[in-house]
Amino acid sequence: MxxxxxxxxxxxxxxxxxxxxxxxxxxxxxxxxxxxxxxxxxxxxxxxxxxxxxxxxxxxxxxxxxxxxxxxxxxxxxxxxxxxxxxxxxxxxxxxxxxxxxxxxxxxxxxxxxxxxxxxxxxxxxxxxxxxxxHQGNSLSAEELRTVVHEAGALIPEQHQSMLVGVLDLENATVEDIMVPRNEIVGIDINDDWKDIERQLANMQYSRILLYRDSIDDAVGFVHPRELMRLLIKEQLTKASLMRAVSEIYFIPEGTPLNTQLLKFQRTKERIGLVVDEYGDIQGLVTLADILEEVVGEFTTDISDDGNEDIQPQPDGSYLIDGGINLRDLNREMQLELPTDGPKTLNGLILEYLEEIPQGNLSIRLAGYPMEVVDVQDNMIKTVRLLPHLKQN
Known part of the structure; x- marks a missing residue:
């Protein structure tokens, strides 16, 4: 019994x-x-x-x-x-x-x-x-449920295990962990010359196009390619008609847990939003697909046939890594254990540790992993050499 x-x-x-x-x-x-x-x-x-x-x-x-x-x-x-x-x-x-x-x-x-x-x-x-x-019977905490999923073995396919754990991990991550940083947001300055705008529209590869005036801080709204096609068919694509086609911007407070934001996207029927801090300044961009990829993996990817372009393996066993890579992505890709409760990028983690911007090549050990700062540009660490096989516990 x-x-x-x-x-x-x-x-x-x-x-x-x-x-x-x-x-x-x-x-x-x-x-x-x-x-x-x-x-x-x-x-x-x-x-x-x-x-x-x-x-x-x-x-x-x-x-x-x-x-x-x-x-x-x-x-x-x-x-x-x-x-x-x-x-x-x-x-x-x-x-x-x-x-x-x-x-x-x-x-x-x-x-x-x-x-x-x-x-x-x-x-x-x-x-x-x-x-x-x-007597309340049996109940499981989130951590215990993770253990149950991992111990299920062949009863649950590995891909499904990953998805179940991904759902549980949503409450431990915030929109800041997965957002596109402000400096990487691609948009169109509506104050540019119309010919430049047309050229950008023709080459834009995103499902939503952000329009702004002079800077991202003065964002106007998003335009769906469907609206562009409608205007093109009617031969009414002008700067004025483009401005009328924008949808209202959906703002997301920084620090919002992913599970909460997923429900908000569902409730408001939104698919994209701009992350703002407590002062209202735009910090990044988050889409519904970004959150779903945390559960089911990537739908589309920037990974080339040789692997992640931000992570380049070297003949000596080291890896050249882009300093702007997200720490969660880096941990997942290389099975590392770098801390994610502070800075969200490798560049931010190293700068927090050094408490200054390095001027040249510098070797450090972070969370047991030996690293070498290879390239610093524009007050940012652009390239880092990582030697995970030399980790010390």
Missing amino acids: MSVNPYRLKHLTNENHKGAIRVSELLKRPDRLIGLILIGNNLVNIAAASVTTLIGQRLYGDLGLFIAPIALTLVVLIFSEVTPKTLAALYPERVAFPSSLILKYLLKVCYPFVYMLNKVTNGLLALLGVSPEK
């Missing part, structure tokens, strides 16, 4: 499995179930001990008083304890479901004895602050 998988039991109960329903009802009050089983168990054991002692004394006299307990102990251990309980532990459902039928009726017959026994034992438990009536 106690070895039955509680989650499989609940599933079978929902499927109206009669044996599972009976076991579930018995396990709702484990104090009564244990009381019933122990009443029968002890009654049989004590009766067996008394009978064995009488038989031993009649057959062997005083020597039988010594032999009987030893013989009964061996018989009980082998045939009544170890063997049947090991079998039941290995095949709990095969034993529990048919046994529940007997126990259900025995509980009704022996209920007065079980009730009195439980009154006494529950009174003692109450002194210790334990209440069987308020």
Whole structure:
């Protein structure tokens, strides 16, 4: 009874499995179930001990008083304890479901004895602050559920395991972890010459096009390529018509957990938004696809046939890494354990550690990983050489 998988039991109960329903009802009050089983168990054991002692004394006299307990102990251990309980532990459902039928009726017959026994034992438990009536059953934390998913083995395909863990990890990440940084947002300055705008529109490869005036801080809105096609068909594509086609910008506060933002995207029917800090300044851009990729993996990718363009393996076993790479992506790609609770990029992590901008080549060790700053441009670390095989714990 106690070895039955509680989650499989609940599933079978929902499927109206009669044996599972009976076991579930018995396990709702484990104090009564244990009381019933122990009443029968002890009654049989004590009766067996008394009978064995009488038989031993009649057959062997005083020597039988010594032999009987030893013989009964061996018989009980082998045939009544170890063997049947090991079998039941290995095949709990095969034993529990048919046994529940007997126990259900025995509980009704022996209920007065079980009730009195439980009154006494529950009174003692109450002194210790334990209440069987308020037993909450089995529940799992997020970390425990991750362990269950990983331990599922062949029961859950590896890809599905990754997706399930990805869903659980959404609550541990924020929009800042996956957003396109402000300096990498691609948009069109509506104050540019119209011919330049037309050229940018023709080469734009994004599903939403951001329009702004002079700088990203003065964002106007997003334009969907569908609207551009509509204007082109009508031969009405002008700067004025382009401005009228923009949709209102959806702003996202920084620090919003990904699971929360996913629900907000669903509720507002939005697919893209600009991340702003507490002062209203734009920090980056997040799309619905970015969040979904955290769960199911990348739909489209900037990875070339040779691998991630931001991570270049070298003949000596080291890797040349773009300093602007997201730490979560770097950890996932190379199975690293760099901290992600602070800066979001490798450049930011190194600068936080050094507390200054390095002027030239510099070797450091971060989180046990030896690194070399190879290239610094525009106050940013552009290239880092990483030697993961030389990590020290």
